[in-house]
Amino acid sequence: xxxxxxxxxxxxxxxxxxxxxxxxxxxxxxxxxxxxxxxxxxxxxxxxxxxxxxxxxxxxxxxxxxxxxxxxxxxxxxxxxxxxxxxxxxxxxxxxxxxxxxxxxxxxxxxxxxxxxxxxxxxxxxxxxxxxxxxxxxxxxxxxxxxxxxxxxxxxxxxxxxxxxxxxxxxxxxxxxxxxxxxxxxxxxxxxxxxxxxxxxxxxxxxxxxxxxxxxxxxxxxxxxxxxxxxxxxxxxxxxxxxxxxxxx
Amino acid sequence: xxxxxxxxxxxxxxxxxxxxxxxxxxxxxxxxxxxxxxxxxxxxxxxxxxxxxxxxxxxxxxxxxxxxxxxxxxxxxxxxxxxxxxxxxxxxxxxxxxxxxxxxxxxxxxxxxxxxxxxxxxxxxxxxxxxxxxxxxxxxxxxxxxxxxxxxxxxxxxxxxxxxxxxxxxxxxxxxxxxxxxxxxxxxxxxxxxxxxxxxxxxxxxxxxxxxxxxxxxxxxxxxxxxxxxxxxxxxxxxxxxxxxxxxxxxxxxxxxxxxxxxxxxxxxxxxxxxxxxxxxxxxxxxxxxxxxxxxxxxxxxxxxxxxxxxxxxxxxxxxxxxxxxxxxxxxxxxxxxxxxxxxxxxxxxxxxxxxxxxxxxxxxxxxxxxxxxxxxxxxxxxxxxxxxxxxxxxxxxxxxxxxxxxxxxxxxxxxxxxxxxxxxxxxxxxxxxxxxxxxxxxxxxxxxxxxxxxxxxxxxxxxxxxxxxxxxxxxxxxxxxxxxxxxxxxxxxxxxxxxxxxxxxxxxxxxxxxxxxxxxxxxxxxxxxxxxxxxxxxxxxxxxxxxxxxxxxx
Ligand SMILES: Cc1cc2nc3c(=O)[nH]c(=O)nc-3n(C[C@H](O)[C@H](O)[C@H](O)COP(=O)(O)OP(=O)(O)OC[C@H]3O[C@@H](n4cnc5c(N)ncnc54)[C@H](O)[C@@H]3O)c2cc1C
Ligand code: SF4
Numbered sequence: 068x069x070x071x072x073x074x075x076x077x078x079x080x081x082x083x084x085x086x087x088x089x090x091x092x093x094x095x096x097x098x099x100x101x102x103x104x105x106x107x108x109x110x111x112x113x114x115x116x117x118x119x120x121x122x123x124x125x126x127x128x129x130x131x132x133x134x135x136x137x138x139x140x141x142x143x144x145x146x147x148x149x150x151x152x153x154x155x156x157x158x159x160x161x162x163x164x165x166x167x168x169x170x171x172x173x174x175x176x177x178x179x180x181x182x183x184x185x186x187x188x189x190x191x192x193x194x195x196x197x198x199x200x201x202x203x204x205x206x207x208x209x210x211x212x213x214x215x216x217x218x219x220x221x222x223x224x225x226x227x228x229x230x231x232x233x234x235x236x237x238x239x240x241x242x243x244x245x246x247x248x249x250x251x252x253x254x255x256x257x258x259x260x261x262x263x264x265x266x267x268x269x270x271x272x273x274x275x276x277x278x279x280x281x282x283x284x285x286x287x288x289x290x291x292x293x294x295x296x297x298x299x300x301x302x303x304x305x306x307x308x309x310x311x312x313x314x315x316x
Numbered sequence: 317x318x319x320x321x322x323x324x325x326x327x328x329x330x331x332x333x334x335x336x337x338x339x340x341x342x343x344x345x346x347x348x349x350x351x352x353x354x355x356x357x358x359x360x361x362x363x364x365x366x367x368x369x370x371x372x373x374x375x376x377x378x379x380x381x382x383x384x385x386x387x388x389x390x391x392x393x394x395x396x397x398x399x400x401x402x403x404x405x406x407x408x409x410x411x412x413x414x415x416x417x418x419x420x421x422x423x424x425x426x427x428x429x430x431x432x433x434x435x436x437x438x439x440x441x442x443x444x445x446x447x448x449x450x451x452x453x454x455x456x457x458x459x460x461x462x463x464x465x466x467x468x469x470x471x472x473x474x475x476x477x478x479x480x481x482x483x484x485x486x487x488x489x490x491x492x493x494x495x496x497x498x499x500x501x502x503x504x505x506x507x508x509x510x511x512x513x514x515x516x517x518x519x520x521x522x523x524x525x526x527x528x529x530x531x532x533x534x535x536x537x538x539x540x541x542x543x544x545x546x547x548x549x550x551x552x553x554x555x556x557x558x559x560x561x562x563x564x565x566x567x568x569x570x571x572x573x574x575x576x577x578x579x580x581x582x583x584x585x586x587x588x589x590x591x592x593x594x595x596x597x598x599x600x601x602x603x604x605x606x607x608x609x610x611x612x613x614x615x616x617x618x619x620x621x622x623x624x625x626x627x628x629x630x631x632x633x634x635x636x637x638x639x640x641x642x643x644x645x646x647x648x649x650x651x652x653x654x655x656x657x658x659x660x661x662x663x664x665x666x667x668x669x670x671x672x673x674x675x676x677x678x679x680x681x682x683x684x685x686x687x688x689x690x691x692x693x694x695x696x697x698x699x700x701x702x703x704x705x706x707x708x709x710x711x712x713x714x715x716x717x718x719x720x721x722x723x724x725x726x727x728x729x730x731x732x733x734x735x736x737x738x739x740x741x742x743x744x745x746x747x748x749x750x751x752x753x754x755x756x757x758x759x760x761x762x763x764x765x766x767x768x769x770x771x772x773x774x775x776x777x778x779x780x781x782x783x784x785x786x787x788x789x790x791x792x793x794x795x796x797x798x799x800x801x802x803x804x805x806x807x808x809x810x811x812x813x814x815x816x817x818x819x820x821x822x823x824x825x826x827x828x829x830x831x832x833x834x835x836x837x838x839x840x841x842x843x844x845x846x847x848x849x850x851x852x853x854x855x856x857x858x859x860x861x862x863x864x865x866x867x868x869x870x871x
Contacts, residue, residue, distance in 0.1 A: 079373070081783040081867050085621060088544075094621075096578075097442065097869035099374055099781070252483040252496040255459055256333060295767070 068178035068215075068237070070113040070122045073168055074106040074142050076135040077188040086289045093188075093287065102138040105183025107145075108243040111250040112213060113181050114146035121215045124148050126175060130167050132156050136266065143261035144253040150266040157278045163271075165197035170274040172202050177238060179220065184209050184242040195242035205235035209244040328497040330479060335367040335457075337676065338477050338503040340464040340516060342370035343379060344440065344662045345648020346509030347447040347456075348393050349669035354454040356677040364680060366456045367501060369480060371463035371842075373863040375448040378842055380540055380626040380871040381440035381662060382572055382584060384408060384432055384555055388700070389666035394450060403442045406577050408432035409553030414610070416561040421610035428731060429657040429708065432555055437574045437582075439870035440662055463859035464516050467523070468500060474687035475643030477502040478516065483861050485788050492787060505676045505688045506644035509669060512627045513844035515858055517650040526637035526646070531744040533635045533652055534712070536569065537845045539602045539625045539817050540584040541776075542871065545618035550579045557659075558611075562604045565720035567591050568630075568712065569598075571605050572659070573614070580621075580870075581614065586659065588630060589747040589815075589849050590716060593757040594807075597814035598845075599625075600762035603770040607763065615769045623771075623779040624871050625817035625843040630656045630712050631744050633705045639696070643687035645672045655704055656712040657727065667701045668692075707736025713744060751851050754809040773819035777839045782818065784864035790837035791860035792820065792846065799854040800833035808851065815849050817841065841866045 078084055079101040084093040102110075116122040127142035128151040129135045139150040153167050172180060185192035199206035207213075207222030211230065214221040215237075224231045225244045253261075271278050299305045309316045337353055339346040350366050357364035372378035387404060390397055397404070413426040448458055465481035477500060484495035508517045512535065521527050556573040563569050568588030575581050585602035606615055629635070629652040636652050639645050647653075647668045654661030676690035696702050710730050715723030730738050765772045784791070794800065804810050805823060810833070812821035818839040826832045842865045847857035 079781075079867060081373075081781045083778060083781055097439070099377060099867045099869070101373075249494050251494050254331075254496060255462055255480060255499045255501075256331060258459060259333075259457065 068122050069124045069126065069175060070116060071172065071175055071177035071180045072106070072109045072113045072125060072127050072142065072147065073180070073182045073194070074110060074127055074129050074138050075103040075183070075186045076100050076129065076131050076138045077103045077186050080104055080187060086287050090286050090288060091284065100134070100137070102141050103183050103186045103188075105185060105187070105243050105245070107250040108245070108247050109181040109183050110142045110145050110147060111248045112243060113179075115248065116179075116215065117146065122179070126151065126177070128153070128168065128171050130155065130159055130164050139266055140258075140261050141253060143264045143266070144258040145251065146257075149264055152266060152268045153271060153274065154268055155271050155278050158280065159278055160280055160282060161191045161193035162197055162281065163276065163278055164194050165201055166276045167271060167274060168194070168198050169201040170276065172198070179215070179237065180204070180240045182240070182242050184244055195240050199240040202240070205239040206241075207233055207235050207239060208242045210241050211244050211246045213241060213247065328491075330497050330500050332500040332502055335365045335501060335503045336680065337364065337366045337505045337507065338501045339366065339368040339507045339509055340478055341509040341511060341514070341650070342368050342372075342375045342444060342448060342458060342460065343509055343511050343648060343665060344444060344447065345511075345650070345665035345669040346507065347444060347451050347669070348389070348666040349507050349509060349647055349673040350451045350456040351393060351447065351454060352670045352673035353677055354451070354456055356673065358454060360681070362680065364677075367503070368451070368456060368458045369462045369464055369478075369501070370458065370460040371859055371862055372460060372865060373867055374460045375458065376441035376445045377460070377867050378865055379441040379444050380538070380624045380868055382574060382582060382659065383438050383440045383662060384435050384574060384660065385438050385440070385443070386435050386660055386663045389663040389670070393666055393670055400450065401446070403446050404436040404438050406437040406552050406575075408435045408437060408555050410551070410555065412554070412556040414556060414558040416558050416608055416610070418561050419609060421558070421608070427657070427727065429655075430557060437553065437555065437576050439576065441868055442870045443662075461863035463862040464510075465498060465859050467516050467519055468502070469523075470643070470687060473642065475506050475520070475641065476687070477506055481859055481862055485861070487787055487789055489789055504643070504680070504686065505690055507647050507669070507672055507676070507690070508644065508650045509647045509665070510650045512629050512649040513847055513857075514650040517646055520641065520644070520646070521637055524638070524641040526641065528638075530637050531631060531634040532746040533629055533631045534744045534747055535589045535627050535848050536586045536630050537589055537598050537625060537627050537815070537817065537843060538584055538586045539598055540582060540623070540871065541620050542622040542869075543581045543583060543615060543618045543620050544579050545581050545614055546616075547579050549614050550581065551575050552577060559720060559724070561608065562601050563587070567596070568715040568723070569601075573611070581618075586628070588716070589627070589845065590745065590750045592750050592752045593760070594751050594754045594809060594811040595757055595760045595814070597760070597762065599773060599776075599814075599817045603765060604762060606769050612769060620771070620779065622869055622871055623776040624841050624866055624868055625845070627844045627848060628661065629654050632656055632709045632712060633702070634709060634713075634741060635744055639672075639693055640675070640689050640691035642689050645676075645690045645692065647672045653701070653705070655708050657708050664701055664705070667699065668696070671695045671699065709736075710738055710740070710742050713742030716744070717742065748849055748851055748853055751808055751811060753807045773817070777818045777841065780818070780841050781867035782839055782841050782865060783867070784838045784840070784860050786838065788861050790835050791858050792835050792837055792840065793856040793858055795854050795856060799852055801831050803852060804850075805831055812846055812850065812855070815845050817843060817845070821846070
């Protein structure tokens with residue numbers, strides 16, 4: 068079985084983002100970028116399935132700017148066999164990503180397609196679901212456990228207040244939640260080897276998908292600044308402040 | 317050796333990889349050495365594998381500098397740097413030199429070392445990112461996120477390479493779930509370009525007694541913030557240096573303000589680590605500096621976008637160790653190449669990396685196997701770099717002897733009258749022996765942060781985007797656990813709480829209400845000040861897991 072894993076280049080989770088000067092987005096100049104953490108979990112799951120002998124090949128795909136090849140090389144270092152880069156410098160929204168991925172699914176015919184449940188930059192949580200709809204594949208979202216059994220896969224999902232286990236018929240789409248696994252570190256020799264693994268570059272126009280936005284971004288603003296706390300001298304003062312200043316009691 | 321020192325689970329087999337040259341640290345020194353080696357190899361059609369490792373999560377993530385750069389060395393390395401798109405975009409257009417009193421700013425004529433025609437205001441982090449691209453283009457392998465944790469030796473004592481640190485170690489030092497052992501990188505030459513107070517460089521200096529006959533190294537801590545200021549106040553290319561307030565005249569230090577591109581201003585404050593009053597807090601001096609009536613208006617209405625700190629070597633040539641040893645050499649600020657009166661080290665780092673590369677390559681040509689000693693001392697002495705550092709050698713120690721006023725007076729005398737050729741050389745002392753007891757020193761009252769122009773440590777570290785994998789053992793190792801309270805707290809009121817710019821050290825009360833030193837290692841921005849200034853050298857800074865530490869943007 069072949070597994071397709073989608074990965075996204077996002078601002079590194081350690082970076083404290085700030086809104087850019089003209090309020091059109093967050094500042095990206097000089098900012099450290101990395102693979103979306105949920106995508107790392109997706110890669111890890113695919114590689115583990117390959118190590119268990121369930122999968123025979125892991126293909127990583129990304130849609131994004133030229134620099135997103137760094138994230139594909141990371142996926143290759145972590146154990147993917149080859150990579151596909153659909154290159155565009157434009158901002159791509161979930162539906163466009165899902166349509167582009169659908170063309171890759173069509174060409175590659177993977178048994179499983181694994182994605183992160185969302186990307187930490189836009190937090191859309193839509194692409195996996197849209198891809199399932201576009202391709203007619205079954206979907207198991209927010210996966211915290213994945214067990215493949217011949218032509219079926221059991222997916223344990225993290226839902227409000229508990230876990231739900233569903234069984235899907237392959238081919239299927241899975242999106243990963245935080246607890247699915249703990250991704251490994253890339254090994255130095257593997258990073259070297261990853262430089263030589265195949266990486267195909269394609270353009271959205273080759274795939275017949277128009278990169279256009281259906282949404283208009285109006286404005287990006289920072290959250291209101293939190294006021295610093297104060298120390299009160301007595302219980303009476305506290306009660307007074309809660310009543311008359313904060314007006315909560 | 318401290319058995320815990322290499323941040324390692326000791327019982328695993330490690331994979332080994334062979335290269336001709338390993339370079340530890342992707343700063344200007346390491347990257348320039350790598351580029352020069354591959355240039356020479358390509359010219360001579362000589363096979364030569366060069367590998368650079370960098371502890372930051374990416375190249376530039378741990379680079380913090382001013383920076384006004386003299387492009388002389390870069391031009392020697394890559395003569396068409398302009399055409400290749402090197403990020404030197406803001407030529408210096410104006411130099412100001414201020415002497416501050418509490419309420420006044422007096423403009424002084426800038427001393428010749430401070431003239432910056434032909435120099436550029438840059439982000440050294442961005443320059444390193446660009447150098448890394450140039451290096452990869454000539455065939456250098458660069459691995460970011462891998463820290464050199466241990467020096468490896470051959471049986472004959474020569475350096476065999478380094479081992480990268482393990483990943484995924486638990487707090488108690490045992491292998492965690494996603495444990496990944498480090499790898500051994502073997503090479504015929506290992507160049508240490510770790511910058512100021514390199515952790516492996518420190519070990520190599522001891523192993524080969526490289527400091528014998530040299531003065532102790534003396535250091536400064538530089539704290540820096542990057543601001544976006546009101547466009548109307550922004551003057552690209554403007555450079556300001558100041559001396560005096562808020563520092564007492566016995567302390568060597570001062571501030572810099574550099575107007576970069578895109579309305580950004582770099583503001584930095586450097587304090588000599590030979591200061592004596594344990595109440596002093598370099599961080600708070602820096603915050604206070606911004607409140608000066610001549611300085612404050614620049615920041616009003618602006619916003620702070622980044623923060624960080626880094627030590628720098630101030631010893632000059634008196635403090636240079638022996639540079640080479642069997643199997644390797646020290647380059648850049650790991651050796652102490654920095655021109656203090658000019659506060660410029662990046663051009664020295666590039667030049668020293670190039671000289672070491674040239675010395676190593678010559679030996680690769682003549683010696684087909686075995687460890688190589690890339691001794692570049694003679695080439696250094698014949699270079700402009702030596703001349704420059706020799707001229708500057710007495711200025712920093714003059715300040716240590718006679719304080720600010722005497723130091724300035726001496727500097728004028730040395731520079732204008734002797735032109736750096738005075739027939740004497742002043743010497744240095746160790747910084748960590750300088751503290752006086754807290755009881756004998758005046759307490760310093762610092763103003764409370766206002767959250768607009770001045771800030772506290774925690775909100776500052778937040779902007780350095782520092783992070784360390786939580787579950788690993790602290791990378792700040794105490795040789796003796798009792799010293800922080802029994803000695804440092806008792807005598808100096810725990811000075812680590814004040815000299816650490818990241819709030820890593822905190823005296824807290826135990827359940828029994830006894831004082832205890834808490835180490836918040838996750839906040840560490842890798843400035844190395846604690847390793848330098850701890851009075852009994854009880855704190856040993858070792859590398860944390862690769863990729864940990866600050867994530868500086870264009871610092
Ligand atoms: C506040 C301040 C202001 C300055 N202003 C100027 C200026 O205006 N102009 C100027 O020319 N110079 C300036 N300097 C000096 C200049 O920054 C240094 O001289 C220069 O950075 C030294 O280069 P380097 O390559 O030797 O070391 P660094 O730039 O320190 O680089 C060392 C690299 O090695 C990495 N490293 C360290 N240890 C390890 C390890 N064990 N394993 C893996 N990687 C490791 C580090 O993460 C880092 O990336 C300033 C310095 C400071 C601190
Ligand atoms: S712990 Fe040491 S190296 Fe880390 S930030 Fe504090 S003083 Fe600097």
